[in-house]
Amino acid sequence: MTYRNVVSAVVRALAAESINSTGGCDFEPKVQCAKQKGQIVGKEASFLLDCWVFGRLHKALNQQHWRVLVAKYSTHVERKHTAIAELTRSVGSPAPKRFLHCAVVTWALPKRPGMDGKRSTNVLPAGWYEMDNWSDEPYPIKTQERWRREIRKALEREVDEALLLAQVLLDAEGLIETKAA
Template sequence: MTYRNVVSAVVRALASETINSAGGCDFEPKVQCAKQKGEIVGKEAAFLTDCWVFGRLHKALAPAHWRALVAKFSTHTERKHAAIAELTRAMRSPAPERFLHCAVVTWALPRLPGVDGKRSTNVLPAGWYEMDNWSNEPHPVKTQERWRRDIRKALEREVDEALVSAQVLLDAEGLIGTQAA
């Protein structure tokens, strides 16, 4: 199996963790069952590849890169929240701690289109997206916007670096498909 691009590989690998009812990349029963029938093909092969990519990325990427990818792309709620908390602790900003935390949370859980933004289970209440609620002390709007912009740029830079590292790794394994234009 090959992926169209590195983002689809990362998204599928992180989603593989929540595919089965027990959670986690529980591919061994599927492999054992497939071995009895013959070659592993179809959905089982794709799922096995996704689980393998998950493990490979988790082990090979720097912890900071892994955290950024999990916070941005994971569908596993507990891991996503843990990654957000770790990113908040690792970030450096002149913004107050609460502002920093809210900026990271709203970056990782952006407001989505739809009725009240509720197309997803990972949606925050509307008050989370208002910067005035992010600090107890009054700060000029321009300062708040600058803090938020700088925090988001740093987070996106971390994600971009993580994707570049993942691209190198997956290219070496031959998992990213190349198509002629």
């Protein structure tokens, strides 16, 4: 099995830990069950590969790159919130702490078009997306926009770096599809 691209590999690997009820890549019982029937194929093989990629990326990437990928792509709520909190402490910005925290949270949990948070647990209440609520002190709107833009650019730059490193790693393992032109 190969992944279409590095983003799909990262998303599947990060989702693998949320698949079972205990939270974690609990692939051993599934593998043992599959072995009893013969070789590991189908969903079990895909799940095993996703768990392997999760472990490989977690070990190979530095903590900051891992955090930024978890904050952006993970479906594991607790790990996502932990990564957001850690990113808030590590991102440099002249913005006040509360503003910085809100900027990181809304970057990691963006407002989806046409969604009011009724069907998705990863959508914040509407007030979170209004920059005027991000600080108790009145700052000019241009300053707030500049702070938010710089924070998001820094986070996206880190995501790009992490995905590039993941691409190199997964290419070396032959796990990314290569299409002939």
